[in-house]
Amino acid sequence: MQNVLTVAGSDSLAGGGIQADLKTFEELDVFGLSVLTSIVNVTQTQFNQHNLSADLVTEQLKSVLTTISIDFIKTGLLGNSANLYATVEQLSDYRTKLVIDPVLSFKEANTTTNRDYVTSLKERLLPLGFLTTPNLAEACILSGVTSISSTTDVQQAAQKIQALGCPNVVIKCGSRFPGDTAYNYLLTESDAYWFDTPKLAVTTTDGAGCTFSAAITALLARDYSLVDAVQLATRFVYLGIQAGVPISSQLGSVWQGAYRQKEAHS
Ligand SMILES: Nc1ncnc2c1ncn2[C@@H]1O[C@H](COP(=O)(O)OP(=O)(O)O)[C@@H](O)[C@H]1O
Numbered sequence: 001m002q003n004v005l006t007v008a009g010s011d012s013l014a015g016g017g018i019q020a021d022l023k024t025f026e027e028l029d030v031f032g033l034s035v036l037t038s039i040v041n042v043t044q045t046q047f048n049q050h051n052l053s054a055d056l057v058t059e060q061l062k063s064v065l066t067t068i069s070i071d072f073i074k075t076g077l078l079g080n081s082a083n084l085y086a087t088v089e090q091l092s093d094y095r096t097k098l099v100i101d102p103v104l105s106f107k108e109a110n111t112t113t114n115r116d117y118v119t120s121l122k123e124r125l126l127p128l129g130f131l132t133t134p135n136l137a138e139a140c141i142l143s144g145v146t147s148i149s150s151t152t153d154v155q156q157a158a159q160k161i162q163a164l165g166c167p168n169v170v171i172k173c174g175s176r177f178p179g180d181t182a183y184n185y186l187l188t189e190s191d192a193y194w195f196d197t198p199k200l201a202v203t204t205t206d207g208a209g210c211t212f213s214a215a216i217t218a219l220l221a222r223d224y225s226l227v228d229a230v231q232l233a234t235r236f237v238y239l240g241i242q243a244g245v246p247i248s249s250q251l252g253s254v255w256q257g258a259y260r261q262k263e264a265h266s
């Protein structure tokens with residue numbers, strides 16, 4: 001079995017973050033390992049993020065990377081620039097391919113993005129990546145395209161992000177994009193592809209982005225081509241949203257077990 005590492009934050013409501021990544025890895029038949037960077041607690045009125053120290057992040061990374069062979073790595077919420085530098089330092093000499101979910105914007109909160117963090121992400125982390133998977137809001141921040149509301153805008157933003165040094169980019173248009181269709185746009189060094197599903201009018205989308213990126217990572221570790229991995233991940237997250245877990249009037253989490261359950265009955 002392939003070993004896949006996620007470097008990410010904890011989402012106590014378990015829709016996103018390290019919980020979503022590990023559940024997705026398990027559902028897609030890879031062995032998940034984790035390095036925790038931050039703890040996020042959300043209530044109806046509050047969004048609290050507590051970052052771990054960079055020393056603790058480094059210690060966890062060293063523990064995993066020096067002990068077991070890792071087939072693919074995913075990064076999610078790193079929390080702050082110190083944790084990003086610690087991650088870059090440990091991963092720079094490690095040749096395993098990396099999927100970067102930039103996690104700059106949460107559906108659950110109006111998170112303000114620290115400018116130094118964005119600069120470090122663009123200049124230090126993205127050039128180490130094999131693939132990056134921004135959502136629409138993150139694609140605006142990384143590309144500098146101020147508003148993405150047409151397919152041409154999506155294509156232009158993906159090209160600008162690719163130019164930062166990450167050869168493959170998937171923009172998750174998701175529910176933020178106008179219209180009735182949820183699009184994922186993949187730009188590789190040689191081609192471009194659109195993947196789409198109907199847009200579900202539900203609240204159970206918390207963690208959709210983490211789950212999507214984790215599914216791609218697991219499938220790449222299993223030697224799926226990038227195009228096949230994005231296609232299957234699109235279906236995996238669609239079923240997970242459809243069978244998601246409502247939490248409150250505004251919140252609801254993706255359920256990563258939906259794909260297995262559906263496949264077992266088809
Ligand atoms: N309302 C929706 N209906 C169907 N699929 C969706 C919906 N929202 C998101 N998705 C799927 O989940 C993926 C993650 O999207 P998005 O929610 O934009 O990312 P994030 O969770 O990072 O904000 C999308 O690429 C899409 O495949």
Ligand SMILES: Cc1ncc(COP(=O)(O)OP(=O)(O)O)c(N)n1
Binds near residue numbers: 009011106
């Ligand atoms: C700890 C933690 N990290 C990332 C997220 C964001 O999850 P994601 O699926 O990318 O986006 P939302 O759908 O939750 O906006 C999280 N919730 N927690």
